[in-house]
Amino acid sequence: MVAEIEHKITDSEWEVMRVVWAQNKVTSKEIIEVLQQKKDWKPATTKTFIGRLVNKGMLETETEGKKYLYSSKVSEGDIIKSSLNDFYNNICSREVGNTIAYLLSNATLSFKDIDILEKILETKKKDAVEEVPCNCVPGQCKCSEHGYSNCNSDHCNSNHSNEHQG
């Protein structure tokens, strides 16, 4: 189970977190410098996001002698997982396979990555299904019913599906 992440993280907050994750413990000055370079943010802007992340419980502070050091309270992997879970709540369950295929196609992977993925894929064969159930609308997506002749949903695998695919 993935650690519970209380709040969603915004795009801007991601940027800050990445700097922290990349170095474990950092001063605000370091974060500010990196993001001034990378995102052209004014120092004040970065400060705001740091503050919000502390409030959200994503970052914690520690006073080393005189100065503040920021570190992350949540791992990058956990936030990624939490964000993806949120995202996957939005999409049709039938799109999951396509989605992974798309990601896979466009990814830069290491040999080790590929190795791991192959193994996982192998185990997935055991619980593969004939047709992934659709969860789009309560009464189920109409495209899975026969005779519905103008479905243009991507996940529709009826033979009518490519008649008018933008």
Added chain:
Amino acid sequence: MVAEIEHKITDSEWEVMRVVWAQNKVTSKEIIEVLQQKKDWKPATTKTFIGRLVNKGMLETETEGKKYLYSSKVSEGDIIKSSLNDFYNNICSREVGNTIAYLLSNATLSFKDIDILEKILETKKKDAVEEVPCNCVPGQCKCSEHGYSNCNSDHCNSNHSNEHQG
């Protein structure tokens, strides 16, 4: 290349789009009914989202005789891809493999899905790399440097990485 999606789509807007995708052409009444069931939204709320989606150019309207029919101007797959691209801009390139592994592990897949994924994975072997480059911070993530002894980033594969992993 994925179709350019002008605007980001919000969680609430996803819900509306899903109803439209599931049925191709729908009246507002149908959308409202589904989302009243599924999300307990007041009709006015759904109307707002429909309106915003029309403004964003995601939905288009057509008057069949007397009444409005809404249909999607963008395919579900394209929006998913666009959203995932946005998301992947936020995460470390080294996390991509892990991410796909996570998704794969938790996915419900069809036999066909698995088949496709296997083939893609096979082709990925050709351009696999020894170590995926990190894109977290301009000067590269410190965890890839030797001697940096307190990196707790998930993607750090130095041997010090599990000393204090929350």
Added chain:
DNA sequence: GGTTTAAGTTTACATTTGTAATCGACTTTT
């Protein structure tokens, strides 16, 4: 030791998002 500087905290403000009521123009009903 007073002044400059650095850094965390407060305040500011425009946009976007979530959530919804109300308005205005048709349509349908009586």
Added chain:
DNA sequence: AAAAGTCGATTACAAATGTAAACTTAAACC
């Protein structure tokens, strides 16, 4: 034809987000 219902459009408003200046306090410097 007047009343009532539909439905798209307009308006409302709080919370979240992007972006940043100002304030405050403590440290550093001359």
